[in-house]
Amino acid sequence: MEKYDTNDTKSLDREEFTRVFMDCLNSFSTTEDLLHDQFKKIDINNDGFITSEELKNILLYGEERLTEEEADSIIKEFDKNEDGKVSIKEFLEGALGKI
Ligand SMILES: [Ca+2]
Ligand SMILES: [Ca+2]
Numbered sequence: 001m002e003k004y005d006t007n008d009t010k011s012l013d014r015e016e017f018t019r020v021f022m023d024c025l026n027s028f029s030t031t032e033d034l035l036h037d038q039f040k041k042i043d044i045n046n047d048g049f050i051t052s053e054e055l056k057n058i059l060l061y062g063e064e065r066l067t068e069e070e071a072d073s074i075i076k077e078f079d080k081n082e083d084g085k086v087s088i089k090e091f092l093e094g095a096l097g098k099i
Pocket of ligand 1: 043045048054
């Protein structure tokens, strides 16, 4: 936790949290094919969309515990068409930095 808390606030602000999440993704994969695999792992019910609920479940296995608000804010980060879910396209664009 401390290594991400760069401004020493003892809690993660939104920017810091996004970095934790991106580090998390980067540690899994950097290529599009591997991101596809990662998407499938997060998409627990296989409907082709990542919801904040699924995100919370998957990240609970890591060191960081996500609150509902944090999961929602990550979804919003990726959710370009604002339907509350992240599609594979939105996920790849967000993760690879494409527009
Ligand atoms: Ca899903
Ligand atoms: Ca969306």
